[in-house]
Each structure stands twice: as structure tokens, then as C-alpha cells.
Amino acid sequence: VGGLENVVTPPYDIISEEQQKQYYEKHPNNVIRLEYGAEYETDSESDNRYTRAAAFLRTWIDDGILKFEDKECLYLYEQQFSFLGQELTYRGFVTLTQLEEFSKGIILPHEETLSKAKTDRFNLMEATHANFSQIYCLYMDESGDIRSMMEQITKKPADISFTAENDILQNVWIIRDDDMIASIQKKFADKQLFIADGHHRYETALNFRNKMREENPGWKEDDLFNYVMMMLVDMDDPGLVVFPTHRLVNHVKIDEVMAISLLKDDFDIDKIIVDTKPSMLSEAIAKDLVALKEKKGFAVYFGGEYYYRLSLHDASVMDQYLPEKSSAYRNLDVTILHTLVLDKIYGINTEDLKNQKNLTYTRDPLEAIEAVQNGTQQCAFLLNATKVREIKDVSLAGEKMPQKSTYFYPKLITGIVMNKF
Template sequence: MAAFALQPFRALRLTDSHVGDPTAARVISRPYRSVPGRLMEWRRRRHLQVDPEPAVYLHEYTSAGVTVRGLVGLVDVVRSGPSIFAHEAIHEPQVKQLTDRMAAMSLNPAPILLMHAGSAAVRDLLDTAVAQPADLVYTDRSDQVQRIWRITHPQLIAQLNVHLATTQSVIADGHHRFEAARRLAARRPGTEWDSTLVMLVDQADTPLQLSAIHRTLPRLNIEAVADAVSEDQAFARRSTSHEALAHLDHALVLHDGTSWATLKPNRPHELLVRWLHEELIPRWHVDESKIAYHHSAGEAIARTGNGLTVLLPAPRFPQVAASATSGHLLPAKATSFQPKPNLGVLMRELGSG
């Protein structure tokens, strides 16, 4: 397997006052073929700027009291690609759309978020870096605090890459963009498309918070689930939401607007979201294209209507990493990682170096 390595690049950055501003997304909105011209105009108006020299960036951001720190740089999609693992399935139409969109924009508008269990050697290097004053510090329009250090010394970058060489990272956010980057690299070999922008986060240091994404399954209720229970399942009706939710760490919590129940496999099963999609949903004859997804239990419960809301326990990073490296992908929308850095803090414009 080829060594993982981060390459320096010249960051394209929104000015501090535009990061976190929803209107800033207009610069990379439709029509995508007009994005390069819009970037030029925004740079003329000094809403955007390109850093003068290439760097690997240490980006630390704080959102709602949670601080995440990661290294931002380019990875060679062909050479480092085999050490980057997807953990959930992708949709082909979305990949095709993103491939065309990225080619038209000539832009990596945000780093693909990668997570790994970092080494003490890398953490020591980063601790030394953050002991120095940051090159940029500001609070953006959404109250996310940004701190950025530029790592430009070739010897320090080489030292980092020596320690990162055996990294096996898992994609937290950007599965479709990474697959689109692979296809652009294959379509245009020997060009800047050979690499793409990533942010590598150490889950043993300042981890992304891992949450479940809950489901509402149409035209299903708890009575139907009870009728379909098999010997390998443990089903229990619950009197109240409080009683049901007390079991959420190790069971599916079911609610149909009237009743509550829990359901779990009798045999050990590491990831219940996989069990739900591979065994239960086919047994219940649910059309997966009709499933609604919710990023919080409160939102899922509030939207329970003509269907069954299924609340899932949050998976743990070792579970997700083990699944990814085994090649046994989770269903789409299996996990949610927060907080993500705001758009425009660090971007990469192809053609800028």
C-alpha cells in the first residue's frame, strides 16, 4: 500500500467577515461553469484571497464548545487513495453530478473530512505548532472560532509525512466528493486533478462527534413489527418514551405516534444500522427510497406521522473504522459527524498552485 502523505497548497480563503455568512455560498452556486468567473470577481472585490506560498495548514475550530483540530493539505488520489477508506455506500447519480460540477468549478470548495487514530509523534509536533501564535484567529459570522497555522518549512512537512505514512483514514464527510475526485484523476491523469483537498482529524486528540441518523419508515407501525418478530429478535413494548429511550445505547427505539417499543438482535451485532438495513427493512418490505432521515431524535419524534420512527444508537469510531477497513460498507446516511468547519475557511482553486 502506498504511503499516506499531505502535500502543501496555496489556500483560497473567504475574508473573515464572509466565513459563516450564508450568502457566501452564492460564489459556488449554480451555474457551476460560472464559478471561476465569480471567484475572480470576488477576489477583485477583496472578498477572497489566495495565500502567497504553499503550506500544509493546521486548522483548529471551535463550534458550540467543541474544538476540532486537523491537518489540511492535498492528497494524491492515486497514491494515497488506497489508504483512505469509505465507511458508507454512495449513490451513483450524486457522484456523476459532483464529478461534472467539480470539473466545471475548478475548485475544491471544502476539504474532505478524514478521521484516524493518530500517533503520539504527530500530536507532539502539532502541540509544538499550536504553542506558537496562530497565523489567523477570528470568530466568523456563525460564531465558529477559527485558528490557523501555516506549516511551510519543507523539513517539518517531511517530518509530518514520515509519521503519517502508515495512516489509514476513514472518510467522515465527503464520500461522494472523494469518489468524484477519483474519477477526475482517472479522466485527467498527470494534472492537478491527481490530488484533492482533505482535512485529517485525529479522533484520539480532538475528535469529531459521532452521532446516529434516525429514520422514519413509511406505512409501518409497531403492531406490524410485533407481528414480524422472529426468534432471533428481542422485542419489548415500552410504556413511555422515557422507558424506551433508556435502552437506546443497545437497541432500536421504535415509535409510531402512539406506542413505544424496543427491538434488538439476540445475537451480538456491532452496528444496528447495518442490521436494520440488511435484515429488518427487507423483512418489513419497506421501499428504501421512501425512507426519511433525521439528524436528531427530537426531530425524528416530532415528524412521526404515517410511519414508524426508528431511533438508532450512535456508533463508535472503532466500530466505523473496523467496518470501513473490512470493506463491509454501512448503508448511506449511517452516521453524522459534527461539528464541520464552515465553508470558505480553506479552499483550493485549481490553477493557483
């Protein structure tokens, strides 16, 4: 296939239709055909993106394009990237991890999911019996023992090394030594895992496991459908970067004047005049958001040369609205936005959020501002990123954040390691 950069992609859920076409054209063996195949008007029950993915997978295995390891391995996966002028690295182990119900408290979610995405992923798993991408999970390494193991492994040159999009260096070490594998397994034996990215795929894997168990009454613990491929990353890895996901509101009856009037009940509001240039607005808002980190607040843009900075009068107001929730959940910026603004003022409730009614998302502040300026969106709410420790605290409280509360960067590359079962 030439270089691996020709045949890998980012995760399916951030690939646009145009990018999908580009990956198809990039190489005939690009993993896009497996993970996120094209749909056609002529698709039928017997010929569709899922059946085609299964056919490509069989052919590529038969032709030796995809090869199985000779023995069971673990993988250490590392990404090196630039962020805000800094050179950062983060690492994790790619493993098969036993699926557990959330109620057991071993593997914990932090975000709500959408049923449409789960149906799509289930259909793909049912057709292919494979994981093409890893579920991204965090763990706590208080002793630093796992970090030390990683340092030991990475002293040797990587087995796989290539540069993917955005000049992000991808390194993979294949761990074949049985003693090292056993040591790593032992260190993770009693770890809680927090799902950072891949909630839909995890719930899909659980549903598929349950279906397979029903169909196979004599199932055994080591049947591969009881496991799912994961990337396990230290929660305190200095290379972890979380972006905010901004909210764009559309097709609502509340205009700017009315919204600002209603927002005054709960927020201190400052009107900041900047410029109509999206880049200047974005830069000014970004600086303001840094200052808002210790308070509870965000920015809102309705168009023009100005935006509003909103900071919560009194955090205890959230106790009245969500008395049944933990303080970790109540104090999230995204919870405050959803409760006191989207629901209370715009009437966008939990059901609307699930159906993505009146609301869209972007992690790009420039895109948010431009969407308001060109009239496709009425207003944009721009937020600070959720902190990794906030994710842990909400998960431990047994709660889930609103959808699209986090965006981990860089995303794991799809297609380097796959799991066929």
C-alpha cells in the same frame, strides 16, 4: 468582507433551501455562491449554478477577494465547541492529498454513496477546477508524534480565529516553515486514511482525475488534478463526536401491529409508555439507547405516548443473513436495522435505499418524533451512534456501511481554505 463568519457556510449537503437563501443575503461574497449556488427556472446549459460558480470564482480572484498564498503551505485547523456540557476541541491538518483508488487500501471508504450527489459535485468541479471544502479523513497516530507536532504549532496564536454558527470557535494556523512541512509529510507518508465525511466528493475527485488524465496523455504526478483537499484528524482525538442518523419510514403497507408481530422473530420487545410530548419521548429514548449500547438494538416510534425498545435475541442470526460479510459489518446497529427490519419486514432493499425510496434520514430525534406525530412519516427508528473504531474495522475489512451511518460533529466549515487547480 468584514469577519470571516460572514462568508463561510457549513457543508453544502446539510444546507436547506431556506438556509441557502440566508447565506446569499448574508454577504455578496459568501462561499454559498461557489459551493452550493442557487438554481433558477431560467437555467440553461450556458448559465447555471456551475457556470455562475466559475464566474464568481474568477471575479473574486481578480478583485483580490480570494488570494493565493505566496508559497505552498499546510494548515492546522481547530474547532472548539460545547457538547453535553463539556468543552471539546479537535484538530486536523488541511492538506492536498494524492488521490488513490480504493483498491490500493491506502485511502479507505466506509459508506455507500448516491449517484445523484456525485453528478452534482462532478459538474461543479469540472466548471471551477477547485475544491471549496475538505474531505474529512481519520488516521491512526499510535506513536503520538503527530499530536506532539500539533501541540507545538498551537503554542503560538492562531493566524485566523473567528466564531461561526452555534458558537463554535474556528482557529487556523498557517504552516509555512519548510522543515515543519517536511516533518509532517514524513509522518503521514505511510498512513492509511479512513474517509469520515465526504465520500461523494472523494469519488468525484477520482472521476475528475481520470477524465483529466485521459484528456492529457502527458500528465505528470504533480499535476494538481491528482490531488484533493483533505482535513486529516487523529482517530483517537478526544474531541471527535459522532451522532447517529435516525431512519424514518414512509409509504409502506405494514402497520404497527403487523410490524411488532414480525419483529418478535428476532427481537425482545418492550413497550415503554412515556408521554405524547416529543421532548419527553426523545429524552426517554436517549436514556434507553445508552442502556442498549452493549446489546444490539434500537427504538421504534409509531406515534402516541409510547415507543418500543428492541434488542436482538441472538447476534449470530446475522451470520445467517450476511455470511459473506465481516463480523465488524454484521454487528453494526445500522446493519441489523437494515437487514432484519427495513429489508426483511418492510421490503426496503439496497436499491430502494440508493434511491431514498420509503426512507428518509434525520440526526435530530425530536424531528423524527414530530414527523411521525404530524403524519408525514409512518414510524421512526432511533439508533445509537456508530463508534469511530467500528468505522475503522469495517473499512479495513474492505466493506462499506449503509448510507448515512455516521454524522460527524461539528462539521468542517466551508470557505476558510480552498484549493484551485
